[in-house]
Amino acid sequence: MNYMPGTASLIQDIDKKHLVLLRDGRTLIGYLRSIDQFANLVLHQTVERIHVGKKYGDIPRGIFVVRGENVVLLGEIDLEKESDTLLQQVSIEEILEEQRVEQQAKQESERLKVQALKERGLCVPRADTLDEY
Amino acid sequence: MSPNISCPQQPLAMHFGPMSPSLDPALFFSPSASGQLNLSVPNRLTQLHPQHQRILTQRQQQSISSGKLWSPKVDSNAGLMTSKEKDWVIKVEMIQLQSENMDDDYYYQMYYHRLEQRQAEEELLGWRNRQEPPKLVTPFIQKVETYNSVVRIAGSLGQVAVSTCYSPRRAIDAVHHALVEEATGSHRLRALHKIEKLFLQLLEVEEMQRKMSLAAEEQEQKSQEAERIYQALKIRACSSEEEAEDEFLQLLCVQKGKKLTARLLPHLSPEQAEKILLTITHHLPFLMKKDVLDEASISSRAGASQAVSFPSAPAAGAPYMSRQLGEVWCWPLCPPRPWDGAGAVPGQRVSDPCSPLCPVQSLPLLYSPLNKVVGRMTFSKLIEVLQEMSRPLPESPELPITMALKNQFGISLLYSLLSHGEKLLSSDTPLEPCSGDFETWTDVVFLVARELSQVPKASLVEPLFLPSNLLSLFCRYLDKQTVHHLEAKME
Numbered sequence: 001m002n003y004m005p006g007t008a009s010l011i012q013d014i015d016k017k018h019l020v021l022l023r024d025g026r027t028l029i030g031y032l033r034s035i036d037q038f039a040n041l042v043l044h045q046t047v048e049r050i051h052v053g054k055k056y057g058d059i060p061r062g063i064f065v066v067r068g069e070n071v072v073l074l075g076e077i078d079l080e081k082e083s084d085t086l087l088q089q090v091s092i093e094e095i096l097e098e099q100r101v102e103q104q105a106k107q108e109s110e111r112l113k114v115q116a117l118k119e120r121g122l123c124v125p126r127a128d129t130l131d132e133y
Numbered sequence: 134m135s136p137n138i139s140c141p142q143q144p145l146a147m148h149f150g151p152m153s154p155s156l157d158p159a160l161f162f163s164p165s166a167s168g169q170l171n172l173s174v175p176n177r178l179t180q181l182h183p184q185h186q187r188i189l190t191q192r193q194q195q196s197i198s199s200g201k202l203w204s205p206k207v208d209s210n211a212g213l214m215t216s217k218e219k220d221w222v223i224k225v226e227m228i229q230l231q232s233e234n235m236d237d238d239y240y241y242q243m244y245y246h247r248l249e250q251r252q253a254e255e256e257l258l259g260w261r262n263r264q265e266p267p268k269l270v271t272p273f274i275q276k277v278e279t280y281n282s283v284v285r286i287a288g289s290l291g292q293v294a295v296s297t298c299y300s301p302r303r304a305i306d307a308v309h310h311a312l313v314e315e316a317t318g319s320h321r322l323r324a325l326h327k328i329e330k331l332f333l334q335l336l337e338v339e340e341m342q343r344k345m346s347l348a349a350e351e352q353e354q355k356s357q358e359a360e361r362i363y364q365a366l367k368i369r370a371c372s373s374e375e376e377a378e379d380e381f382l383q384l385l386c387v388q389k390g391k392k393l394t395a396r397l398l399p400h401l402s403p404e405q406a407e408k409i410l411l412t413i414t415h416h417l418p419f420l421m422k423k424d425v426l427d428e429a430s431i432s433s434r435a436g437a438s439q440a441v442s443f444p445s446a447p448a449a450g451a452p453y454m455s456r457q458l459g460e461v462w463c464w465p466l467c468p469p470r471p472w473d474g475a476g477a478v479p480g481q482r483v484s485d486p487c488s489p490l491c492p493v494q495s496l497p498l499l500y501s502p503l504n505k506v507v508g509r510m511t512f513s514k515l516i517e518v519l520q521e522m523s524r525p526l527p528e529s530p531e532l533p534i535t536m537a538l539k540n541q542f543g544i545s546l547l548y549s550l551l552s553h554g555e556k557l558l559s560s561d562t563p564l565e566p567c568s569g570d571f572e573t574w575t576d577v578v579f580l581v582a583r584e585l586s587q588v589p590k591a592s593l594v595e596p597l598f599l600p601s602n603l604l605s606l607f608c609r610y611l612d613k614q615t616v617h618h619l620e621a622k623m624e
Contacts, residue, residue, distance in 0.1 A: 009226055015211040033213040037225040044210055061368050 010035045013076055018043070020066065020074040028049070028064060029077065039068035050095050052102050055088050073106025235340070324383040328367075328390045334362050334495055335393055338400055347576070356437045357402040366394075368412055382416055386423045390494040397501035406506045413499070414521040414546070418533050421540045424496045496542035500597050503546060507553050513566040515554050519577045522547065538593055545596040551581065552600030578610050585619055593622060 013032050020028045020041065027050075030043030043064040050057050090098075117124055232238040284293045318326075341355040368381045377383075384390035398406050413420065507515070522533045529536075537543025554574060557564060585593075603623070607616045 007226070007230060009223065009225060014214055014219070015208060020293075031208075031210070033210065034218075035222060037222055037229075042213070096420070 010039060010041075017077040017079060017082075017086045019077055021072045022066070023072055028061070028066070029058075030061075030064060032074075036068075039071065041066040041068070041071065041074070050099055051087070052095060052098040054086065055090045055095060057090050057092050059092055062085050079083060187582070190236065201350055225230060314507075320377070320383060324387060324390070326379070327380070328384055328387055328393055331362055331365055331384075332389065332393050334358065334365075335397055338362065339396070342400070355400070356402075359397065362397060363401055363405050379416075380418065381412065385413070385420060388498075391495050391498045394501045395498045403506075403509055408508060410503055410506050410510075411518055411521065413503070414518050414533075417522065417543060417546075418526060418529070420496060421536060421543055424494045424540075424542070442606050478548065487499060494541065497545070497597055500542055500545050500549075504549050504598075507546075507549050510553065512554070512557050513570055514569045514572050515550060515557070516566075516570045516577075519550055519554075520573060523577055523580055532580070532584065535588060538584060538588050541594045541597060544594055545598060548596050548598070548600055548603060551578070551606060552602055555602045555606040559605075575610060582607060582615065582619060583610055585622055586615065588622075590622055599623065 010032070014035070016032060018030065018032045020030070020043065022028065026048060028043060028046050029049055030046030032041060034042040034045045041064070043066065046061045046064045047058045048061050050059070114124065138428055235242060286293060319371065338355060338358045339350065345351060366381050368386065369379055385394065394409065398409065401409070426448070507518075510518070522537065525532060533543075534547065537547050558574075603615065604620055611619075
């Protein structure tokens, strides 16, 4: 990127710690080891981080190969700043439990919403979890 | 036992990777760019947001000043990607950046033109010393012009898919053969389709214009293309009164149709341009009325204005926007205005141009090119156009001129016509008028003066441009008092 003005390339990001957000909503953190022209990524010592409210939990995953089209965004993690976070790390079990509770609450509110709309004669087309179009 | 195996179970242990072995930039990149940058630390500050840039430089300075060393803990897993592989990826990316035509690269190239222009200006003003914006130099690699995605091997029964970096997934030549069936569909849909099609043709004409090397055959080609678009517009003779049926007028009702016409006018011959002007003036009341209506509200075509239906209580089973059976409600080409629920009374049309609730008028788009057309017209042609504007209308007691005075485009066009007439009359060039022209001219001038004085100042709209010779025009025909009165009005 430095000598190619107006362009972006991942070459400079190799071997650095990155946070990768995927299209299905997962957040991966790992060392970017290899890329290709489609921005497929090889992540090393990857950790899947689940956030619920102010808490988060890390699940170690090992090596990830991510197909480029599934990446929403990715960014380098500043290792010095990484530790100053207001978020509280908890164990995996706890965070999975929190996630389940949050999911349930969301489904419940969605259900109520759909019911309320139905009573008023309106229907909202169900958004498919698999993408846009 | 073997101490060299590092324990993998440390997801939280932060290894500080060293800088990856960077490749020699000189191999690929512009020498001028590398000259100004500090080569020891890859300067990635070129394209960052200025705020970000500041933060990074500050941090760099801090770390240097505090004597903190980059801790060189060796990352044993680094270097998975060899420099050869990195070079290869960079090469592919560079190839992808090569582009000859503007279509692929319009925004980037425009951005760079403007950046260079701005820097040249600033340099001229002496603000900075000559700093060339870093240029992207791509390696000259012959791009394969034609690429068969599918290879037929002689004597084989099928096709072999060839994938390259341009299209890795194109397995077969799937060509879109479906012809858009234009016969069906509402008037409005057809008009929108037509506008899009003609716009693409217009872009090609403009592209030709841009590339013009003044070669004769290219000029010829360009005018042919422009002619084609003009024919497609199907501008009918002004005798036709049925405005809902006139295709050209339907195009003009859409903002993009107006833009199309405005951009096409410079490429047409004077006769064609004048014909367009005549048509627009002939149907001016219709166009002005349509222009003020919000485009987003149109859900069916009946020629007359439509009121927006605000469903105050959603009927059971009815969707949010009312739909006509068999009609498709298509999004307007311009973004819909946000409805101010507090201010707008449901069903009421806001036509006051000064109100923030009033939809934006798009007729003024046509003013500038039409102004140029007017400036080239002969006197007789001018009279013909003015006659259209003074023709009384069957449905309305108002004259087109009076309606024009209350519309920004209308009044600007009127002033432009009068100004040109005055210019022709006061110049020495022979006019070659037809019989009755001068009488019509004086009649029109008196008519305009009368309407101007009668229309209350509050309804008069400010024109886009007020020509300076209008007052002298009025002075010639009217007495001083009237002229002063009109002057006060026109201010």
